[in-house]
Amino acid sequence: MLRLAWRNVWRNRRRSLINVAAMGFGLAAIMFGQSLIISLQLQLIQKATGSITGHVRVQRSDVDESKFPDKFMADPEPAAKLFAEDRRIVAWGRRIQITGLVSSPSASLGALICAVEPEKERILTDMSSYIKEGAYLEPDGKGIVMGRKIAGRLDVRLGEKVVLMAQAADGSMGAEAFRVVGLHETGSESFDGQIVWVPLKAMQEMLGRPGQANQLAARVVDIEQAETVAGDIDAALAPGNVRAISWKAIDREIISIQAFQNGILSIVLVIVFAIVALGILNTQLMSLFERVREFGVLMAIGARPRWIVRLILAESFLLGLVGAALGLAAGSALIAYFGRCGLPLPVGKAFSYFLPFPSVIYMLPAWRLHALACLSVFVITLLASLPPALRAGRLKPAEALRHV
Amino acid sequence: MSSLVEVKGVGKVYPGGAKIAALAGIDLTIARGEFTALAGPSGSGKSTLLNLIGTLDRPSEGTIAYEGRVVSSLDAETLSDFRLRALGFVFQAYNLIPVLTAVENVEYPLVLQGVPARTRRAFALEALDWVCLSEYAERRPDLLSGGQQQRVAVARAIVARPSLVLADEPTANLDSKTGAQLLDLMESLNQEHGITLLFSSHDGAVLERARRVVRLQDGRLKSDEARPR
Ligand SMILES: Nc1ncnc2c1ncn2[C@@H]1O[C@H](COP(=O)(O)OP(=O)(O)O)[C@@H](O)[C@H]1O
Numbered sequence: 163m164l165r166l167a168w169r170n171v172w173r174n175r176r177r178s179l180i181n182v183a184a185m186g187f188g189l190a191a192i193m194f195g196q197s198l199i200i201s202l203q204l205q206l207i208q209k210a211t212g213s214i215t216g217h218v219r220v221q222r223s224d225v226d227e228s229k230f231p232d233k234f235m236a237d238p239e240p241a242a243k244l245f246a247e248d249r250r251i252v253a254w255g256r257r258i259q260i261t262g263l264v265s266s267p268s269a270s271l272g273a274l275i276c277a278v279e280p281e282k283e284r285i286l287t288d289m290s291s292y293i294k295e296g297a298y299l300e301p302d303g304k305g306i307v308m309g310r311k312i313a314g315r316l317d318v319r320l321g322e323k324v325v326l327m328a329q330a331a332d333g334s335m336g337a338e339a340f341r342v343v344g345l346h347e348t349g350s351e352s353f354d355g356q357i358v359w360v361p362l363k364a365m366q367e368m369l370g371r372p373g374q375a376n377q378l379a380a381r382v383v384d385i386e387q388a389e390t391v392a393g394d395i396d397a398a399l400a401p402g403n404v405r406a407i408s409w410k411a412i413d414r415e416i417i418s419i420q421a422f423q424n425g426i427l428s429i430v431l432v433i434v435f436a437i438v439a440l441g442i443l444n445t446q447l448m449s450l451f452e453r454v455r456e457f458g459v460l461m462a463i464g465a466r467p468r469w470i471v472r473l474i475l476a477e478s479f480l481l482g483l484v485g486a487a488l489g490l491a492a493g494s495a496l497i498a499y500f501g502r503c504g505l506p507l508p509v510g511k512a513f514s515y516f517l518p519f520p521s522v523i524y525m526l527p528a529w530r531l532h533a534l535a536c537l538s539v540f541v542i543t544l545l546a547s548l549p550p551a552l553r554a555g556r557l558k559p560a561e562a563l564r565h566v
Numbered sequence: 567m568s569s570l571v572e573v574k575g576v577g578k579v580y581p582g583g584a585k586i587a588a589l590a591g592i593d594l595t596i597a598r599g600e601f602t603a604l605a606g607p608s609g610s611g612k613s614t615l616l617n618l619i620g621t622l623d624r625p626s627e628g629t630i631a632y633e634g635r636v637v638s639s640l641d642a643e644t645l646s647d648f649r650l651r652a653l654g655f656v657f658q659a660y661n662l663i664p665v666l667t668a669v670e671n672v673e674y675p676l677v678l679q680g681v682p683a684r685t686r687r688a689f690a691l692e693a694l695d696w697v698c699l700s701e702y703a704e705r706r707p708d709l710l711s712g713g714q715q716q717r718v719a720v721a722r723a724i725v726a727r728p729s730l731v732l733a734d735e736p737t738a739n740l741d742s743k744t745g746a747q748l749l750d751l752m753e754s755l756n757q758e759h760g761i762t763l764l765f766s767s768h769d770g771a772v773l774e775r776a777r778r779v780v781r782l783q784d785g786r787l788k789s790d791e792a793r794p795r
């Protein structure tokens with residue numbers, strides 16, 4: 163039967179080719195879309211967690227905005243110990259993030275001050291890799307690193323001093339002079355124009371909060387594990403107003419972007435599949451109509467109605483197989499190409515306002531999704547040919563034979 | 567001779583057509599080994615009767631029995647199996663499967679029967695040999711002449727050794743010489759291999775060749791005469 167089905171598929175070569183091409187093109191387009199969105203999401207998550215958020219964080223549970231925990235933990239050390247002992251964690255560090263004022267002789271600007279443990283932060287985030295002039299922070303001393311943009315606004319150069327001001331523990335205004343040791347350029351407005359980095363120790367002194375921090379950030383081996391690790395750490399923390407959360411609870415906008423993109427992808431998927439299904443239905447109905455007499459002959463020589471149904475389904479199965487193979491090949495080739503050469507993406511510019519985001523995306527295959535798309539094309543093909551097949555199965559041999 | 571098919575009181579009214587009967591009150595018995603022609607002008611009901619005997623259609627009244635087994639009331643799947651094992655068909659318009667070669671067409675009933683590939687190929691080649699087309703085994707139907715295609719159809723009809731071969735105007739699309747050759751072939755199959763044949767025609771010259779001629783007119787049996795040689 164497969165032999166007959168296979169030859170029937172190629173009997174009307176042009177029609178089958180158009181069909182197979184439509185299926186292949188549809189599938190390739192879907193795979194491309196899937197890969198693009200997955201790569202984009204991955205990049206977004208990597209950049210967000212890798213530049214500032216971290217994978218897992220410990221901070222006060224009563225902060226207004228978990229992105230910028232402004233309240234200090236009374237004692238970060240028990241949590242620090244948990245981080246240090248967890249083998250799933252690659253790097254971690256204490257931090258103070260606080261809003262304050264940066265002043266130079268010529269200007270004063272509001273900024274987010276990030277005080278970090280430089281030797282740990284080097285591994286925890288990739289911010290040290292964007293340095294264009296000077297060097298990254300040292301643990302001791304009063305160095306400051308900032309973007310070229312904000313330095314330009316302040317009109318300061320490498321080696322010159324700025325003064326930071328922020329509210330200290332006792333409610334007074336803490337102030338300190340920092341020397342510019344490094345200038346970076348990430349391409350992101352936020353990171354180049356609104357944030358400055360200083361060593362933790364100097365900031366603790368300036369704020370009169372020795373040994374304190376308002377967050378502990380950690381990077382785990384496998385980001386997929388972030389929630390589990392956060393859960394474990396949270397459970398191990400002594401009861402109190404400190405908790406451990408994963409990046410998903412912090413960068414919630416990424417999660418909603420993800421949901422939005424996935425929604426759009428599903429809609430496109432349904433549309434493409436509907437087109438493929440209609441094409442198949444049309445082809446099969448046409449080919450059924452042309453072959454009514456042949457089905458009559460097959461029935462006359464002893465083919466059961468059910469056998470006819472199976473024959474038509476087998477034809478669709480083969481058509482689907484060829485279409486899926488073609489789509490898979492074309493889609494993989496496309497993804498491989500843009501995986502190697504990169505795809506320049508204007509949307510990167512939009513993200514890069516908030517994040518150091520590359521404007522070229524290197525696409526990654528999302529095999530689970532691709533397999534799902536393949537399977538769907540396949541199932542849709544079979545489903546679409548079910549009505550014509552069942553109709554052929556109901557033909558009466560004498561009438562079918564009379565058909566011209 | 568033992569009776570093979572027994573047609574009793576069969577009538578046919580087509581549901582869509584004029585409410586006059588296409589066939590009425592047909593009684594007919596066909597014995598094993600017969601070489602019978604159904605004669606009658608166009609529209610007299612030959613095709614209708616052949617379809618009923620061939621279980622491709624159901625009578626409106628009466629019964630058709632093969633060796634005592636009434637087949638006119640069986641369900642579609644059972645009838646397919648019955649045709650597969652007991653009947654062979656030749657149609658006016660050759661009706662070969664265009665995507666299969668001659669030998670593949672011939673072996674198709676055996677494919678449906680589930681006969682192993684090697685055996686069925688041997689049977690098919692033998693059947694092609696009987697119709698003298700061995701050298702065209704690998705050709706597709708569109709590369710064969712009308713006469714050749716009809717002989718392939720005959721080979722397909724006999725390959726599974728059916729008890730009865732039904733042929734509806736098998737020579738109508740052939741020129742008279744080719745038609746005569748096909749009749750030669752059918753005759754030899756009947757005489758040498760004992761195949762029971764029932765065919766229809768409205769061509770006097772063709773009817774000459776039959777051993778028994780059953781005449782239909784306006785859906786009724788008009789005459790039934792044997793022609794001993
Ligand atoms: N499917 C059908 N629907 C309605 N009438 C039909 C159908 N098939 C045949 N008839 C009618 O039945 C009669 C017998 O037709 P048919 O058996 O084809 O005759 P023959 O084969 O001898 O030419 C004709 O009057 C024909 O018009």
Ligand SMILES: [Mg+2]
Pocket residue numbers: 612613614734735
């Ligand atoms: Mg007729």
